[in-house]
Amino acid sequence: MKTTGNTILVTGGGSGIGLALAQRWHDTGNSVIITGRNAAKLEAAIAGRANMSAVSLDVTDAAAIAAFAKEIVAQHPGLNVLVNNAGIMSTENASAKRDLTEAEATVVTNILGPIRLIDALVDHLAAQDGAAIVNVTSGLAFVPLPKAPTYSATKAAMHSYSVALRVQLAGKVEVIELAPPAVRTDLTPGQSTREGYMPLDDFADEVMTLFAQDPTPAEILVQNVLPLRNAEANGSVPHVLEMLKSL
Template identity: 80%
Template sequence: MKTTGNSILVSGGGSGIGLALAQRWHDAGNVVIVTGRNAAKLESATQGRPDMHAMTLDVTDPAAIEAFAAEVTARFPALNILVNNAGIMGYEDATAARDLTLAEDTVVTNILGPIRLTDALVDHLAARADAAIVNVTSGLAFVPLPKAPTYSATKAAMHSYTVALRAQLEGRVEVIELAPPAVRTDLTPGQSTREGYMPLDDFADEVMALFAAEPTPEEILVQNVLPLRRAEANGSFAQALAMLKSL
């Protein structure tokens, strides 16, 4: 993936990992479009940054995605990179019958959202030079966090989907997976200051260095996520799961 001279769309780009990467890509000489449901956050993210643009989008709404895809490709015909970053995470107690609203919202946002947005833009991307799709998953795709079962499952699903999508789009669109470790963001309450979590700026700096590698790795994996990514292969899955269960 080229690191400069692109037009990059980042879903969930108003805060957290999406914002940090969007601003670094903008600093590197790319046109960047950030989306999300919170217009105020998007405007704050782009303030004082020429060629960084805000467009609201609710990725849980199929009709909104279709309308958005038509608008963004009309406004930015050079768009060649899609970063599926928007997602939600919550803790669940699955030991008894419960209200499944959070679980269902998580599936719609974290799986159907990126699948629908990719579908709406894939024809446009396939017609552009240096096109790429970046799917943001998680280290929890490889070892689940027991108290976040649906979130972990959605990220495992997106890992599998990304592998299959890469095979189908080979030679037409580059498909990259970015699997973060635990990072200090506002994804869950208290996470932005939680001890042991990776500082956001450190994470973003390491990610950008990995994207600059030639060729770009199929999986962007900072050092902190490797214990989870490699747990099954190196025989440490049970230990990793026990560690996550204790959190």
């Protein structure tokens, strides 16, 4: 993936990882479009930044995604990078019958949203120079957090989808997976100040260094996520899972 001269679309770009990366990409000479559901956060994110724009989008709405894709391509014909970052996470007790509203919303947001947006933009992206799709998954794609089974499963699904998509789009669109560790953001209550979680700025800085490698790695993995990513290969899944149970 080129480090500069791109037109990059970042979903969930109004806060957290999406915002941190969007602003860094903008700082390094890219035009950046961010989306999200909170218009106030989006406007604050782009304040004072030329060549950075914001458009509201609910990634759970299939019709809205289709309309958005047509609009964004018309307004930004040079769009060549899609970053699927929008996601939600909640804890669940799946040990007994329960209300599945939050679990179903997690699936729609974290899996169907990216798949629908990729589908809506893939033909356009395939016609662009330096095209790339970046899917933000999680270290929990490789070892699940027991108290967040649906979230972990959605990230595992997007890891698998990214691997398959990379094969299908080879030579047309670069497919990159970014798998964060536990990072201090507002993804869950109290997470932004939680001890032991990676500071957001440190994470974003390390990610940008990895994106600057030539060629860009197929998987962007900061050092903090490697114990999760490599757990199955080195036989440490039971040990890592035991540690995650205490979180």
